[in-house]
Every structure is written in C-alpha cells, then in structure tokens.
Amino acid sequence: MFSQLNKIFVHCRLPKKELEILKKNFLLKIHHSKNIVLNEDEFFIKAKGFNGIISQGNVINKNFIKANKNSLKAISNVGVGYDNIDIDAATKSGVAVFNTPNLMNGAVADLTLGLILSVVRKICLGNKFVKDRKWKGNSWDLFWGESLQSEKIGIIGLGNIGKEVALRARSFGLEVFYHNRNILNNSTEKKYKVKYLNFDDLISRCKFIVLLLPLTKESKHLFTKKEFKKMRKDSYIINMARGKIIKETDLVDALKKNQIAGAALDVFENEPKVEKKLLTLNNVVLMPHAGSATVIARTKMMQLACNNLKNFFLKGTLDNLVNKGFK
Structure with missing residues (x-):
C-alpha cells in the first residue's frame, strides 16, 4: 500500500x-x-x-x-x-x-446495429431531406433501402462486445459469422449461434463486415485496397474498433469506385481528423467515437x-x- x-x-x-x-x-x-x-x-x-x-x-x-x-x-x-x-x-x-x-458491451452493440440500420435504410439522408423541407409527397422510389432479413453479417473480433452484437443481429434475422485468432469452443458457438469463417471467406461472403478487434501491429491497416476488392459489391463495412484498422484513403477509393456499397464508422484513422472525402459521400454514416456514450x-x-x-x-x-x- x-x-x-x-x-x-x-x-x-x-x-x-x-x-x-x-x-x-x-x-x-x-x-x-x-x-x-x-x-x-x-x-x-x-x-x-x-x-x-x-x-x-x-x-x-x-x-x-x-x-x-x-x-x-x-x-x-x-x-x-x-x-x-x-x-x-x-x-x-x-x-x-x-x-x-x-x-460498455451493450452500448457499443446497440450503436453497431444502429449504424447498420442508418446506412442501409438511409436514415440520416431521410432525416436531412425532411428537415430541409424537400419532402413534397411520397414517391415510389423515395429513399429505398435494404433489408437485414436473411443476410450474412461477419464479426471480426468476437469478444464480449461482439457476442452482444451477435445476439442483436440474430433478432434482425441475420446469419452471424465470425473470425477470431482463436476459434470459439462448440458450446459458445451454439450459445450465440455463430459460425467461424477464415478471414478471406468472411469478407467475401458477408454483406455486413463489423470490426471489433483490438489495434495491434498485425491489425493496423488490416483493410486496404486488396481487402476491399475481395468484398461483395453490395457489402458494408462497420468499424467500431480502432480507426487505424482501415486505411481510409483506400476506403474512400473503394466507395467511389462502387467496390463496396457503403460504410459506417465510429472511429477514424487520425481522429478527430476525418478524411475529407468521407464527408462528401452519401453512402457513409459517421459518428464521433461515441460507441460507449450512454x-x-x-x-x-x-x-x-x-x-x-x-x-x-x-x-x-x-x-x-x-x-x-x-x-
């Protein structure tokens, strides 16, 4: 003492x-x-x-x-x-x-699903559209989004927060996959109803890629041009972990070339600075590192x-x- x-x-x-x-x-x-x-x-x-x-x-x-x-x-x-x-x-x-x-497990998991919904259902765009008084009446193609039902979500880093995300994702009808350094035991996989995939299979098969892994020498710039090219063209990347896991300039390039459908980010490579081009993209939802902010x-x-x-x-x-x- x-x-x-x-x-x-x-x-x-x-x-x-x-x-x-x-x-x-x-x-x-x-x-x-x-x-x-x-x-x-x-x-x-x-x-x-x-x-x-x-x-x-x-x-x-x-x-x-x-x-x-x-x-x-x-x-x-x-x-x-x-x-x-x-x-x-x-x-x-x-x-x-x-x-x-x-x-903070539940708080971060809640925001993760919130960001997924925001980007695929165009919630932020719709909110601004109404507040800007541009809504003059309904039309058939106004803010059409995408459904989560029966889609695949891949969680990279299925720790305590990832398990909470998995539980919430299942309630939306998502099929949950994960990638960890160590594969979970059978009883844990059954409890959370998750299936293991190797890294390349996960990023190429899942529509939603959620990052919840710690920042290490190995995970820095885990996602660059190479990885974005392997992802589905209709996929979304959601980063709730650390900004440096994604090389932001490569993410912007992938978004502008329509290599992936969108992104939702709570963390940034050089926060609080944000890659300027991210601010101009309508298929991106951004939060100021507020995952635990309840x-x-x-x-x-x-x-x-x-x-x-x-x-x-x-x-x-x-x-x-x-x-x-x-x-």
Missing part, C-alpha cells in the same frame, strides 16, 4: 461520489477541457510529476513514462482499449495500467476507473490490471 498523499492527475468527468472519495484520499489535480483527449505535448506538460493518472484516451508514450519514472505508479484508463498507452514501457518502469472492461455505460466506466486507482494505492489490489508482467 502507498501513502494517502499520492498525487493524482484527472482528465475526465468523474461522478460526484467518486470525486469526493478521491479528494479525501489523494491530492487531486483535475484538468478541465472540452476535449476528451489532449494533444501529446499538452498532456506531457499537464500530467508531469503525478503518482497516478485517470484519463480517457490520452496518449501515454514511452517518453512520458520515462520522464516520470520516479513518480508515476499507476494509470487508470477509462475504456476497454489501451493502445494509447505504451504497455511495454509501463511494465518495464513498474507502472501498473488498468482498464474498465465489460461495462449515461449508464460512461458513468460506470468512470466509477471503475476511480476504483481501480483507489484500490491500487490504498489496498494494493490489481483488479483489471492490463500489464500482467507488472511487479
């Missing part, structure tokens, strides 16, 4: 109860800003010299960890993914890294992030530890 006077840098919106608990046990520095993620230089300056950090998505790289090796003891990341943190550098420097798993999910995530750090410093516990090699 550590001293109760550890200094904690907080860059996220905390629930009142958790904030009061932290104030009683630590010296807090709460940085208020409109943006969830600070640029690297600003974060380097603002978060320097603290024993613990609670933040959502800020880049915590090798240089930052090395510069703070004499003070930094723990990082609590608000979110499941932690590719924004140099885990190897943290482990080597004796810094514990925590995440907040299994609290009141319940975000509140629970921030509560757990606080508890992870509090329990580490006050009790020495390692619940939700990411870097298993930490000592």
Whole structure:
C-alpha cells in the first residue's frame, strides 16, 4: 500500500461520489477541457510529476513514462482499449495500467446495429431531406433501402462486445459469422449461434463486415485496397474498433469506385481528423467515437476507473490490471 498523499492527475468527468472519495484520499489535480483527449505535448506538460493518472484516451508514450519514472505508479484508463498507452514501457518502469472492461458491451452493440440500420435504410439522408423541407409527397422510389432479413453479417473480433452484437443481429434475422485468432469452443458457438469463417471467406461472403478487434501491429491497416476488392459489391463495412484498422484513403477509393456499397464508422484513422472525402459521400454514416456514450455505460466506466486507482494505492489490489508482467 502507498501513502494517502499520492498525487493524482484527472482528465475526465468523474461522478460526484467518486470525486469526493478521491479528494479525501489523494491530492487531486483535475484538468478541465472540452476535449476528451489532449494533444501529446499538452498532456506531457499537464500530467508531469503525478503518482497516478485517470484519463480517457490520452496518449501515454514511452517518453512520458520515462520522464516520470520516479513518480508515476499507476494509470487508470477509462475504456476497454489501451493502445494509447505504451504497455511495454509501463511494465518495464513498474507502472501498473488498468482498464474498465465489460461495462460498455451493450452500448457499443446497440450503436453497431444502429449504424447498420442508418446506412442501409438511409436514415440520416431521410432525416436531412425532411428537415430541409424537400419532402413534397411520397414517391415510389423515395429513399429505398435494404433489408437485414436473411443476410450474412461477419464479426471480426468476437469478444464480449461482439457476442452482444451477435445476439442483436440474430433478432434482425441475420446469419452471424465470425473470425477470431482463436476459434470459439462448440458450446459458445451454439450459445450465440455463430459460425467461424477464415478471414478471406468472411469478407467475401458477408454483406455486413463489423470490426471489433483490438489495434495491434498485425491489425493496423488490416483493410486496404486488396481487402476491399475481395468484398461483395453490395457489402458494408462497420468499424467500431480502432480507426487505424482501415486505411481510409483506400476506403474512400473503394466507395467511389462502387467496390463496396457503403460504410459506417465510429472511429477514424487520425481522429478527430476525418478524411475529407468521407464527408462528401452519401453512402457513409459517421459518428464521433461515441460507441460507449450512454449515461449508464460512461458513468460506470468512470466509477471503475476511480476504483481501480483507489484500490491500487490504498489496498494494493490489481483488479483489471492490463500489464500482467507488472511487479
């Protein structure tokens, strides 16, 4: 256990109860800003010299960890993914890294199906059409979309969120396939009514391709011109994972050449910057990395992030530890 006077840098919106608990046990520095993620230089300056950090998505790289090796003891990341943190550098420097798993599964799954419906049923286009007062009456071909019934959906990365997507997809009458590094056991496949396909078969056979895998060296630019050419011409790609899994310029090219039918993206290669040409395409629906953005999910995530750090410093516990090699 550590001293109760550890200094904690907080860059996220905390629930009142958790904030009061932290104030009683630590010296807090709460940085208020409109943006969830600070640029690297600003974060380097603002978060320097603290024993613990609670933040959502800020880049915590090798240089930052090395510069703070004499003070930094723990990082609590608000979110499941932690590719924004140099885990190897943290482990080597004796810094514990925590995440907040299994609290956003339903929220992300809900938005996944919402985005699929939005792009295939042209919901965003129809909404704008009505609000722009262009609707003068019904016509036979006004905003014809596509049905989900009896189509194939392929989930790349069938983890906890993917399983929730599978359950929802089945209720729409979709046949669910998946691709993982490790094939699920028979009982799990039967429970979620999913079938395994290798990568090439999945992207060539399924109408809807949903990305829910973590960003790694292997998954960066997993989708480029080569993969889009293999997909069905009537297919849609839905990215709920990390933006860098898709090479955006190649996606734009595939969309403009009608190699695929459309896309729905909650994440972007260089967010918050978005490839400009994506903004001009009517067969694309975009969201600002809001997969977990429900009141319940975000509140629970921030509560757990606080508890992870509090329990580490006050009790020495390692619940939700990411870097298993930490000592």
